[in-house]
Every structure is written in C-alpha cells, then in structure tokens.
Amino acid sequence: MIKTNKISLKTAKKWAKEWRDDEASYNKYFECRAFTIPLNDLKEVIGEGAVAARAYLGVEKTKVEGENVFIEKLMFVGVDKNGKDMITLSKNDAEVLDPDGGDIYDATVPCPEVCDVDSPLNG
Known part of the structure; x- marks a missing residue:
C-alpha cells in the first residue's frame, strides 16, 4: 500500500495560523x-478530479x-473548476x-534539510 x-x-488550520501569526518575524530567523x-502526492491531489492544486x-x-x-x-488541496478548494467537511x-474525500495533504520536506546544495537557486 502506498x-x-x-x-x-x-x-x-493550526499550521496555517502559526504561519500567519509568526510569518513577519519567522523569516528573520529561519x-x-x-x-x-x-x-505521487501531487497525483493524489489531482486524482480527486481537481483542475488545479492549491498550496x-x-x-x-x-x-x-x-x-x-x-x-x-x-499543504495541498485540490481546486475545482470554480476555483474552490475541494475540502469536504464531515456532516x-x-x-x-x-x-x-476532500483531503488536505502534507507531502513536503523543507530545504534546508533536503536541498540541492549545487543548485543556483540555493545560493
């Protein structure tokens, strides 16, 4: 199983709020x-019938x-043809x-930690 x-x-919601609350000073230190x-994770988001993905x-x-x-x-969610996040809440x-359905995905690994140290974009 994958x-x-x-x-x-x-x-x-907790992670997004933490980013918004700390973003101004956060980037000074990290x-x-x-x-x-x-x-594979992007394929899962797109596989839901989305026309796009939003991060x-x-x-x-x-x-x-x-x-x-x-x-x-x-964090990734599928986006439908009307531009809406495909997040389905429990009744x-x-x-x-x-x-x-309507899932949220965390599939990322930040750089630094996993980086291409030779990339011209990582200088």
Whole structure:
C-alpha cells in the first residue's frame, strides 16, 4: 500500500495560523528556501478530479529535547473548476474532514534539510 500524507483539518488550520501569526518575524530567523514535493502526492491531489492544486503555507511547532522547533509546511488541496478548494467537511463536525474525500495533504520536506546544495537557486 502506498503511504498517503493526508492531514486533518485541525492540523492544517493550526499550521496555517502559526504561519500567519509568526510569518513577519519567522523569516528573520529561519531559512526555508524551498520544498521537495513527491510526485505521487501531487497525483493524489489531482486524482480527486481537481483542475488545479492549491498550496497553503504553514509551520508545525514542536518540541525536541525541550526546545521549540519549527518545521515549514506546504499543504495541498485540490481546486475545482470554480476555483474552490475541494475540502469536504464531515456532516457531523465542521472542524473534521469527511473521510470519503476532500483531503488536505502534507507531502513536503523543507530545504534546508533536503536541498540541492549545487543548485543556483540555493545560493
């Protein structure tokens, strides 16, 4: 079975809010330059019948050995022919995605960590 990188609506909203709240000062201290995006994950987004994919910026705040660590995220959703995000909410809870479709994907690895050090864009 192929691993999917679906995340919950709650996680996506938290990461996006963290990015918006901290973005002005965040970029002064961190050096995210790019993201590596596995093609299989883009195919999943497009495979939902989307005409495009939309990427949202986010940041995951976690603790490693008692220290705050921030991991940049690029979250993907399908976009329909009307330009709307293809996010389907549960009928029972507006904060939860419907398990039958309309997913949000986190499939990215930020650079630095995974980078092409020889790329002219990474200088």
